[in-house]
Amino acid sequence: MSNDDRQVTIESDVVFGTGGGRELRCDIYTPPGLVEAAPAVILVHGGGWQSGDRTQLRGYGILLGRLGYVCVAPEYRLTPESPWPAQIHDVKAAIRWVRAQSDRLGIDPDRIALEGNSAGAHLALLAATTPGDDRFEGDGGSPGVDTSVRAVMAVYPPTTFSHGPRTPGAVPLAALTDSGDDETAHAASPLSYVSPHHPPTLLIHGTADTTVPPKASLLLYQALVEAGVPVDLHFYAEQPHAFDALPAFGRQCAAEMGLFLSRYLA
Numbered sequence: 001m002s003n004d005d006r007q008v009t010i011e012s013d014v015v016f017g018t019g020g021g022r023e024l025r026c027d028i029y030t031p032p033g034l035v036e037a038a039p040a041v042i043l044v045h046g047g048g049w050q051s052g053d054r055t056q057l058r059g060y061g062i063l064l065g066r067l068g069y070v071c072v073a074p075e076y077r078l079t080p081e082s083p084w085p086a087q088i089h090d091v092k093a094a095i096r097w098v099r100a101q102s103d104r105l106g107i108d109p110d111r112i113a114l115e116g117n118s119a120g121a122h123l124a125l126l127a128a129t130t131p132g133d134d135r136f137e138g139d140g141g142s143p144g145v146d147t148s149v150r151a152v153m154a155v156y157p158p159t160t161f162s163h164g165p166r167t168p169g170a171v172p173l174a175a176l177t178d179s180g181d182d183e184t185a186h187a188a189s190p191l192s193y194v195s196p197h198h199p200p201t202l203l204i205h206g207t208a209d210t211t212v213p214p215k216a217s218l219l220l221y222q223a224l225v226e227a228g229v230p231v232d233l234h235f236y237a238e239q240p241h242a243f244d245a246l247p248a249f250g251r252q253c254a255a256e257m258g259l260f261l262s263r264y265l266a
Contacts, residue, residue: 007032008065016074017093017141020082024090024140027054028105029061029071039111039265042094043073046118046242049087049176050079060115063254069261070107072098076123084177084188089138091123095149096142111265113151115257118212118241121157125190125220128152128199135187151264153202153257156212156241159220161185169215194223200230200264204253206239232260
């Protein structure tokens with residue numbers, strides 16, 4: 001274990017489930033002076049579904065930990081190891097584990113939120129909107145445990161995929177899987193699951209993003225507003241993909257997350 005200068009405790013390499021015949025691990029960020037039944041945030045890293053690791057969101061684990069949230073940053077199998085939909089299976093396994101281990105983690109199992117960046121934001125949104133969907137649940141641990149969450153936060157998220165000609169706001173399905181069709185693209189798109197039951201949502205995007213079009217967030221925002229779902233959208237002018245890697249932007253995004261969570265996870 002290690003501590004940062006404000007005593008957010010970091011426990012690394014904790015096994016939360018299995019996938020593809022191997023153990024899946026996470027890092028746990030525990031706030032200083034943890035109170036009983038604290039809220040929890042699961043942090044899902046990006047990397048285009050084919051790279052990246054759970055340490056990428058360490059900054060958010062510490063910043064949100066200082067605000068009193070227990071944060072869990074899980075790994076998931078990347079596409080070179082296991083094809084889609086293994087990635088969403090592993091994220092669902094992480095949700096089940098966090099809820100099942102609520103006593104060990106000191107959290108309230110009814111106050112769990114998801115946060116993700118880029119590909120992780122896609123996975124967070126899809127997981128938040130498909131609790132109990134057999135296509136995405138998988139069997140990576142804690143079977144039968146509910147995978148619903150109270151809120152979701154998505155930073156420059158892919159929200160819709162296109163197979164063939166690229167549609168406005170879409171990311172090519174080939175970025176996720178090389179064996180899919182229009183039905184696959186529809187099923188993998190968080191935009192397909194908008195309903196009045198969608199959890200409250202925070203969207204953050206840079207307007208100069210050339211990796212995931214800013215319109216991806218705008219389309220989801222508009223659909224959620226029409227469905228009557230509480231949703232915040234924050235655009236950052238002239239900022240590219242992964243702009244929150246800069247400390248000033250990262251701190252500001254964490255502050256936006258903190259305000260959002262205080263409204264919907266308190």
